Amino acid sequence: MSGAPTGWQAPRTTWSVKHPTTTTDFNRIESNSLATELGERTLDQALAAPANIGTLRQILSWFAGRIRAITGAANWFDAPATTLADAHAHHAASAPHPGHALVGAAAPGLDAHAAATTGVHGVGTSTVESAAGAQARVDAHAGAAAPHTGHIRNDGGDALRGGLIITGIASPAAPTVTVVGAAGATTYRYRVSARTRVGETLAGAETTITTGNATLSATNLNRITWAAVAGAIDYRVWRTFGGATTGAIATVAALTVDDIGLVASGTLPMRDTTAEPHWGMEGSRGINLPDRTDLNSMVTAGWYDVNHALNRPPVIGGWTALTVTRGHSAAWVQQTAWDLHAPLRCWMRKSRGGVWDPWVEVVTMQRERLIGAAHTLEIIDSGRMLTFQSDAALVLTIPTHAAVPLLIGTQILVHRLGTGAVTISPATGVRLDSAGGLRSIRAQFGFAGLVKRADNVWALGGDLS
Numbered sequence: 001m002s003g004a005p006t007g008w009q010a011p012r013t014t015w016s017v018k019h020p021t022t023t024t025d026f027n028r029i030e031s032n033s034l035a036t037e038l039g040e041r042t043l044d045q046a047l048a049a050p051a052n053i054g055t056l057r058q059i060l061s062w063f064a065g066r067i068r069a070i071t072g073a074a075n076w077f078d079a080p081a082t083t084l085a086d087a088h089a090h091h092a093a094s095a096p097h098p099g100h101a102l103v104g105a106a107a108p109g110l111d112a113h114a115a116a117t118t119g120v121h122g123v124g125t126s127t128v129e130s131a132a133g134a135q136a137r138v139d140a141h142a143g144a145a146a147p148h149t150g151h152i153r154n155d156g157g158d159a160l161r162g163g164l165i166i167t168g169i170a171s172p173a174a175p176t177v178t179v180v181g182a183a184g185a186t187t188y189r190y191r192v193s194a195r196t197r198v199g200e201t202l203a204g205a206e207t208t209i210t211t212g213n214a215t216l217s218a219t220n221l222n223r224i225t226w227a228a229v230a231g232a233i234d235y236r237v238w239r240t241f242g243g244a245t246t247g248a249i250a251t252v253a254a255l256t257v258d259d260i261g262l263v264a265s266g267t268l269p270m271r272d273t274t275a276e277p278h279w280g281m282e283g284s285r286g287i288n289l290p291d292r293t294d295l296n297s298m299v300t301a302g303w304y305d306v307n308h309a310l311n312r313p314p315v316i317g318g319w320t321a322l323t324v325t326r327g328h329s330a331a332w333v334q335q336t337a338w339d340l341h342a343p344l345r346c347w348m349r350k351s352r353g354g355v356w357d358p359w360v361e362v363v364t365m366q367r368e369r370l371i372g373a374a375h376t377l378e379i380i381d382s383g384r385m386l387t388f389q390s391d392a393a394l395v396l397t398i399p400t401h402a403a404v405p406l407l408i409g410t411q412i413l414v415h416r417l418g419t420g421a422v423t424i425s426p427a428t429g430v431r432l433d434s435a436g437g438l439r440s441i442r443a444q445f446g447f448a449g450l451v452k453r454a455d456n457v458w459a460l461g462g463d464l465s
Contacts, residue, residue: 004057006040007031045076168274169196169231174205180258181220184213188242188259190224191268194232195251197287197302199273201229203238212242216261225256231274234290239264251290296356299333301326305340313337313347313359315380358405371396376427382406385413393421400429401455410452414462416441424448430456438464 009028041057043064050062064076071080090096172192187210191203204226213220224237234253239246239262247264250257289298289306296311298304304322312320319340326333333351337359347359358379368385375386376397388394396414416422423440426432432439433453441448441463448462 004041007034043076168272169194169201170229171201171272172204172226172229172232172235174207175224175226175237177207177209178223178225179209179211179213179221180223181217182213183211184220185210186212186214186242188212188222189240190222190259191238191240192224192226193236193238193269194229194274195234195236195288196231196274197233200236200269201272201274203236203268206240208241216243216259218260221261222259223256224259228255233287238268240268251288253290295320295322295335295337298322298324298335299326299351300324311356313339313361313380314378315339315345315361316347358407360407377404377406377412379404379406381412382410383412385415387415387417388420388422389417391419393423396422396424398424398426398430398432398450398458400427403427406452408452408454410450412450414441414448414450416444416446419444422448424450424460426458430458432458432460434460434464436464440465 009032011032012025012028041060044061045064045068047058047061047065050065054062068074068076071078073080172194175190175192177188177190187208189206189208191206193203194201207224209222212222216222226235229235234251235255236248237250237252237257237259239249239259243259243261243264245264247266249259249262249264287302287304289304289309291307292310293306294310295306301324304324305319306322307319309316309320309322316337316339321338321340323336324333325336331351331354335349335351337347339345345361347361349357349359351357360382361380367383368387369381371386371388371394372390374395374397375388376399386396388396414422414424421440424432425439439460442465443463446463448460448464451459453459
């Protein structure tokens, strides 16, 4: 706050009827009146919290602080760097900066620069092509049948249009092998190869250790690590010497593997297939997925093969070949799966909004399925003939849609080949309609047909009793 006026005396505020008035009191009063009018004050231009209400001293100090903020000077009473009059004159000037274009007037220099077709920005003396001319060249390039020598032609109707693709990557460097746990005197050798979506590199340089444990385990192991290779999606680790077997011991996306006595199989790559040219789009060759990959997660278009995949068609025992096609969104995907060990057996399913339909077999060489025990309908029974060949009485159970989501319209033929009775029985929650409520095939060699009419409604007809 600003200082008190010079000559100011603290007023007396303890008056009472017993206090006589003296000349000192009158002098103090007169002096303070004079100090209020004529006494000098010191303003505090840094006084905080300015407001609309305050003492005279506060208001004067706040005014000083605001003036200092407006001028930007060190003190409120210092001359400003630019007056308001100077700022207004600069703003109103038609050419405030030498060499700049005139405000509201023609700019010959800029106009000439924009219109120039030679010597612009170091282009040289050759003519600068117009925007229309450049666009015409782009259109002509896009429409050319073979714009790049050696690439696939663009006028082949429904032929491949992806071009010649060469996607080679480098082989991994020699790995680092560290003995973990108890060392020994056994020699081991390791190499690593890298894989892309189209092939596999040659195995990289070999690393040898001579201090490995003779019996590898979860406690005494060899830890193999290596540097990443640009463009690789995963790696295969090869044990080329030592251990009970030699060959590939792991396929991983990580950069480390612990050899705890892993079973090895296979032979080293004979050539770098990542560098082989192939026609079509990237990914047009099959990709080997890690064992037990969940097919519900496979929504990227491409060709794949995988062993013991999760959520594969139930009848496929091991290796599955998979094709994935999709729309613009991963929520709309179609998968086609083949059993690599059964000729021409094929299943399809779709994911709509992220929910997978059940697998439906669409191609098979074997339409008959032999049944020798009590049986509950399965997805793979759709469209097939179930032949019961037992001489004991058997029951065919129709499950609920929630348990086995066979498609509405599914047709299944039931044949009684054996002497044992065959009875069709609906599970709890399933309605089975038949003439007269008959549900058993009447005699040996008889037939009955099943048709699914709704989620939990089936119709049965044929040689029944």
